[in-house]
Amino acid sequence: MDCRYKYERPALAINCVIFGFDGVKLKILLIKRGIEPFKNQWALPGGFVNVNETIDEAAQRELKEETGVDHVFMEQLYTFGSIDRDPRERVVSVAYFALVRISDYKLIAGSDASNAQWFTMNSIPSLAFDHSVILEMAINRIKGKIRYQPIGFELLDDKFTIPQLQAIYESILERKIDRRNFYNKIKKTGLLIFLDEKQQKAAHRAATLVTFDKDKYLKLKEQGYAFEI
């Protein structure tokens, strides 16, 4: 092996905070560690960065290995570089957060179900390494982000209803939002395409299915439009 530098260097890893939405609550995907250290404890998915891949690629690779999903919303969160965060040796970790559609994920999970599990925000177990800190930062980030970036859609199917979207906002922001104001506000953005379809098997009046007009959003964004809810 080649060691060109005269001194030791930290190892570089990535971790992913994977958010999903089950229709009611925001959830976070954790895995149960199979090896030491922290064996049998819950942790964020993660792994080391190869020398021939970018850190973004490493994060995507890890996400794919863990959930089978690809091409999802993913963004760098923060880099954690305390000295003792890993008992084995010095490891610096770049944390990412990802938004996935749980329904997509379900299709692929089966293989090794017991070691990966969705947790709601208020039932998070104690985590390995400094992963609680990472998770906390991810939750704060998503709370701030959802206000001024249309990321709620990333957690839903292509076709969704406005009440579903509202449930995401309420779950992430942890507060109730007036149903009618939310409806009016989201409609006024002009970024929703209303379909001629209704929600199926609704207990009562069925909601209209809509899609997010991503093309329109990207065009407006280039012209300086700032999304806000």
Added chain:
Amino acid sequence: MDCRYKYERPALAINCVIFGFDGVKLKILLIKRGIEPFKNQWALPGGFVNVNETIDEAAQRELKEETGVDHVFMEQLYTFGSIDRDPRERVVSVAYFALVRISDYKLIAGSDASNAQWFTMNSIPSLAFDHSVILEMAINRIKGKIRYQPIGFELLDDKFTIPQLQAIYESILERKIDRRNFYNKIKKTGLLIFLDEKQQKAAHRAATLVTFDKDKYLKLKEQGYAFEI
């Protein structure tokens, strides 16, 4: 030397985007590289992370080496992990941005002045590595940040005037702000302590000197107060 891992690992570096304010414009500190690669080109201050220091410490160390200043506002910006960003080998860099008082800096600069220089935002030369991208992101970050975090004060002396503070906002946001609205708004926060001193040698009416009430801000922040301008 000890190489415990079976495969090559990326090197880990930090870079600092150092902002200062000269009373008129926002400035950025660049250094002229003395060695290859990119010898004689301008670049962001930076260096490798030692295995026995946190990444934050590495950034502070580098800032101190470069400007002599310490205990300034500093925050992690983003981590850059493209494969070819350094022609020598694979280097991942954690970028930071810092806000310094140029007057503090002046006291120490003398030693090796020619290789470090302040640049205004619109006179940035072409930079080494991917540092233009880093700088662009830092500028966007500070533009967003100054709206909802009281960081303008970090660029001024302890005693400053409201028009000076406004000049910082205008310089960072690159737009004019109504003088009177700014005055009223910043005053209404209650976070300024008005001193019984006036600005010296003003061309005309002297402005009142004020200080930022950091203690009060921190207390309010804990209670959920959100600064905003």
Added chain:
DNA sequence: ACAAAAGTGTTTGGAATACACCCATGC
């Protein structure tokens, strides 16, 4: 006296919130 910038107060328009009301569907 006059110019220039500091400091104070009022008006106004638009956005956010609150909320009344009607509609569709299952039981």
Added chain:
DNA sequence: GCATGGGTGTATTCCAAACACTTTTGT
């Protein structure tokens, strides 16, 4: 019919931008 939630419109409150006016200081 009635309970439940979807969909629409309006009133009110509040905040930010616009702007008129007064004060202070140097020349």
